Amino acid sequence: MFKRAVRRFVRNRTAMIALIIFVMMVLSCFIFPLLGYNDFESLHLESQYAPVSLRHPFSTDNLGRDLFTRIVIGGRYTLGLSFIATIIAVVFGVAIGTLAAYKGGWLDNFTSGLTQAVSAIPYVLTAIILEVSLGWGQGWFSLAIALANMPAVIQSVRAAVLKVRQQEFISAARVAGKSDLFIITKHVLRNIYSTVIVRFCSTYAASIVACSVLGYLEVGISSPAPEWGRMVADYFHLIQTRGFLVFIPCLFISRSVLCVTMISHGLRDALDPKEYQHE
Amino acid sequence: MSNILTIENLNVTYRTLAGRRHVLQDVSLSLASGQIRAIVGESGCGKSTLVNTIISLLPDNAEIESGSIMIDGRETVGLTGERLRKMRLEKLGVVFQDPFSALDPSYTIEKQILESIRISRKVSMKDVEMEIRELLRSCGLRNPEEILKKYPHELSGGQQQRIMIAMALLNKPSLLIADEPTTALDVTVQKEILRLLKSLAKKNDLAVLFVTHSLDVAAEIADRIAVFYGGRVVEEGRVEEIFSFPLHPYTQALLKTIPSIEYGKNERKLMPIEGELFSFLNEEEGCCFAPRCPYASERCFKESPKYRESHGHGFACMLEEVL
Ligand SMILES: Nc1ncnc2c1ncn2[C@@H]1O[C@H](COP(=O)(O)OP(=O)(O)OP(=O)(O)O)[C@@H](O)[C@H]1O
Ligand code: SF4
Ligand SMILES: [Mg+2]
Numbered sequence: 001m002f003k004r005a006v007r008r009f010v011r012n013r014t015a016m017i018a019l020i021i022f023v024m025m026v027l028s029c030f031i032f033p034l035l036g037y038n039d040f041e042s043l044h045l046e047s048q049y050a051p052v053s054l055r056h057p058f059s060t061d062n063l064g065r066d067l068f069t070r071i072v073i074g075g076r077y078t079l080g081l082s083f084i085a086t087i088i089a090v091v092f093g094v095a096i097g098t099l100a101a102y103k104g105g106w107l108d109n110f111t112s113g114l115t116q117a118v119s120a121i122p123y124v125l126t127a128i129i130l131e132v133s134l135g136w137g138q139g140w141f142s143l144a145i146a147l148a149n150m151p152a153v154i155q156s157v158r159a160a161v162l163k164v165r166q167q168e169f170i171s172a173a174r175v176a177g178k179s180d181l182f183i184i185t186k187h188v189l190r191n192i193y194s195t196v197i198v199r200f201c202s203t204y205a206a207s208i209v210a211c212s213v214l215g216y217l218e219v220g221i222s223s224p225a226p227e228w229g230r231m232v233a234d235y236f237h238l239i240q241t242r243g244f245l246v247f248i249p250c251l252f253i254s255r256s257v258l259c260v261t262m263i264s265h266g267l268r269d270a271l272d273p274k275e276y277q278h279e
Numbered sequence: 280m281s282n283i284l285t286i287e288n289l290n291v292t293y294r295t296l297a298g299r300r301h302v303l304q305d306v307s308l309s310l311a312s313g314q315i316r317a318i319v320g321e322s323g324c325g326k327s328t329l330v331n332t333i334i335s336l337l338p339d340n341a342e343i344e345s346g347s348i349m350i351d352g353r354e355t356v357g358l359t360g361e362r363l364r365k366m367r368l369e370k371l372g373v374v375f376q377d378p379f380s381a382l383d384p385s386y387t388i389e390k391q392i393l394e395s396i397r398i399s400r401k402v403s404m405k406d407v408e409m410e411i412r413e414l415l416r417s418c419g420l421r422n423p424e425e426i427l428k429k430y431p432h433e434l435s436g437g438q439q440q441r442i443m444i445a446m447a448l449l450n451k452p453s454l455l456i457a458d459e460p461t462t463a464l465d466v467t468v469q470k471e472i473l474r475l476l477k478s479l480a481k482k483n484d485l486a487v488l489f490v491t492h493s494l495d496v497a498a499e500i501a502d503r504i505a506v507f508y509g510g511r512v513v514e515e516g517r518v519e520e521i522f523s524f525p526l527h528p529y530t531q532a533l534l535k536t537i538p539s540i541e542y543g544k545n546e547r548k549l550m551p552i553e554g555e556l557f558s559f560l561n562e563e564e565g566c567c568f569a570p571r572c573p574y575a576s577e578r579c580f581k582e583s584p585k586y587r588e589s590h591g592h593g594f595a596c597m598l599e600e601v602l
Contacts, residue, residue, distance in 0.1 A: 104339055168381040175334045176395055176446070177368025186394065190385045 005194075008270040015266020022259035025252075029075035037069040041224045049242065061245055062238060071252060074226035078215070079256060081142050081227075082207035088146035089207070090200050093153025094189075100154070101161035102184055112158065115151035123148040124210050131220045141220040145210045149203050160195040164188055194271035201264030205257050212253045228253050282349075283454050283486035284310040284333070289346030291325075291332055300559040302328045302510045306346070312453065315480050315487040317497035319533070320507030324557065326490045328510070330458045333488070334373055335363055351453050368399060372447030372485075374457040378439035382431035388442055389427035395449050418445040419475050437468035444475065448483070455480070458490045473500045494533050498522060506530050509557035509567035516592035526594040528572050566596070574598050 009015060044064030050056045058067035100111040118126060127148035131141065164170065165188070173183045189196075215221045215229030223234060228249040235245035291303040302325045310316050318326050331337050333348055335358065348355045350370050358366055375381040383391060392411055393404055415423035418441045431439060440460060447455060457476065461469040477500050480487045491497050497504050497518070504521045506514040506529065514527040525531045557567055565580040566572065572579065576598075584597040 168375045168377055169383045171336055172373065172375060172381045172443070172446075173383075174336065175367050175371055175373045177364050177371075177398055177450070178395075179364060182398075187383055187385075191383070 005270045009266050012266045012269060014262055015270075018259040018262035018266070022256065022263065025075065025256060025259070026079060029072050029079060032068070032072045033076075037066065037072055040065060040070045040073045040226050058248055059244065061235065062242070067245065067248060070226035070231060071228070071248060074228045074231060074249065075252065077221070077225060077227040078208060078211050078229070078253070082145060082204060082211040085142040085145035085149065085207045085211070086200060086204045088143060089149040089153050089203050090196065092146070093150045093199075094157050094196055096150075097154040097157030098161050098184060098188060098192075101158040102165060102180070102188060108158075111154060115154045119151040119155065123152070123206065124213050127210050127214060128217065128219050131214065138220055138222075141211075141214070144220065145207050145214070148210060149206055152206075153199055153203055156195060156199050157192065160192040161188055164191045194268075197271060198264055198268045201260055201267060205260040205264065208253065208257050208260065281312060281352075282309050283312050283351055284308070284488065285347075285349040286333070287347045287349075289329075289332065289348065290344040291328055291337070291346075292342050292344055293328075293338075294340045294342070302341075302559055303332065304510045306510070306512055308505060308512065308515075310454070310486045310488060312486050313481065313484045314503065315477065315489055315501045317489045317491055317501035317504045318507055319491060319494055319497045319504055321492055324507045325510035326492075326507055327458055329507075330456055330488070330490055334367070334371060334456060368450060370453050372450075372452035372455045374440070374443050374447050374455070374460045376459040377463050378436060378443045378460075379431060379463075381443050382439060384431055387428055387430055388434075392427070392442075392446060392449070395446055399450055414445050414448065415442070418442070418448075418479070419471065420445075435468075436464050437471065440464060440468075440472055441475065444472075444479070448479065451483075453486060455485050455487045456490075457487065459492070460489075461496065462491075469496070470499070476500060506533070510559065511567060511595065512586070512593075513568065513596070514594040515588075520592045524592070526592070527568075527596050528574055528598070529568050530594075532573075568596075 042065070044060070047060055047064045048062060050060045050064070052059050056066050056068065058071065060066055061070070096111060100108040121129075127144045130144040130147055134140075170183060170187060173187055178186075211227070212229030212232075215225075215227035215231075216233045218230065218233065221227045221230055223230065231249040232246055232253075235242070235249075239246045286306060286308045289303050289306040290301070293300045293302055306329060308316070318329065320326055328337070328341070331341075332343060333350075333355075335355065337343070343356055346356065350366065353366065355363075355366060382388075386394075389404070389411075393407070396402060396407055396411075411427070412423040415426065420426055420438060420441050426434065426438065426442070434442070440463075443460075455476075460476070461472050464472065473496065476487065476489070479485065489497070489500055494504075501518055503515070503517055505512050506521070506527065508529050514521065514525065514530045521530060522534065525534055565582060566575070566584050569575045569579040578597065582597070584595045586593055586595040588594075
């Protein structure tokens, strides 16, 4: 079944192109700094807006810093911090959602009430509120984004688990004397993994957006750091004269969000259980 | 013969928005090893509730008000946690109605069976391969090697149900419970499964509780029948007695709906007895069957009939003439 899903994903051209572009972006963030593109903060006022060259593929900014270096290092911030946030959100979201839906009762009522209440607030706002009001510094940045994304993860995992739970193989496993832990790990999680994988990607896309917005607003991340949203804010006053300084980071934000979304759609289509049951 | 299952005065209710539904009322039953007992009743009369009570799978809004369930001499009402798990593992085998949804779609048959064995014994596939094949063969699956490698959705309904039966027997239970195990299958397969269950019960000296809504399916497999109506046992006795001397008006009505042709014609699933199904909601005085009973007198609406029994054939009706 897994092989079949991979084959179906590979056949999906949009998703494959998105995956290739995204992987290349991530690799650049780690390879180019090793090749010398690693000084993103020291000022070279003499070489403001240098002409495009191999040394400065995207030219330099108003302070003479290499824009390409800032983009690839910034990718580590934006893509990296939101990746950490996504892992936290998905791991805890899956654990909480599964437990609540499987156990039911007050635990389920409590979690679904809380997630509903929290998801009434836009998640970016939730992240800002957590960062600002709790005085969380940069160290907690990913956690704030993770918490903001968690209600959505919990809700979709909960729905998936409820669907699995009412199938008779769960009852059969219980009366066969299997323990709850065994049932959850071997039967429940095994049957919701497609939901989890797809959710992981969409959470990642949402986290990238949140990360950029928080960077833009200088919440949790501050200026010399070349986080992409932060860069947009740094150069925003130059948008009339040096538009490329704003345009390039924006392009990278939107391109990565778009790629991750496309990948998530491709995964969803490839893993759709309705399809493989009838093959 | 010792009793494997003894149920005494069991009362179960559901809490609903419309109020309490008293779904099992003073149910008493017993079942000895080697015996097959059928529970017969129309849809919604509480058969699955009884089964779920016995196997401790009641939904959260259900409550056992009173009563006792002894399985192999041990009280099971109120068992929780590890002791419940042990009891299920050692004593119970359950076959569900829909074999497709009772098998996990993500694993091959081999994996599922092996996992089930591994709950109680630490073994590898090699150790138990012969045992599993033998078991599948004894459940009427002729090419176990092939079937073991398949996923549930690659098998027919009959094959799936045979695998469920095999899995229910894996840990040598003393009590096998089957809730409408043949309803989802077509008629010829249904008859084969019934025959299989019957022979397995005799061979392994199993006690079988077999739930069905069809009297003729019950007649085909069971030694004794308990007729359920409105969450109560309204008549109970040996199959021959129920068929030749039905004492309760409801049983009589059920028998009339069976056309007197051979078994196997499919058209008798529903029992078109006049009147509405029992609702459980407004508990009134009197006999539960009174609103639909052709013999109901005024007294039937005021007093509940006592359950009477003689020579192992019991019923709950106060109409003396039917005696
Ligand atoms: N969780 C529940 N909450 C409230 N009422 C319930 C619940 N489950 C079942 N009931 C009610 O209890 C009654 C008995 O249900 P049960 O499922 O035991 O019937 P059944 O005899 O197995 O019927 P069927 O032949 O359709 O399977 C029905 O009236 C049903 O509506
Ligand atoms: S007690 Fe009365 S209503 Fe009930 S079954 Fe007997 S005759 Fe019918
Ligand atoms: Mg039922």
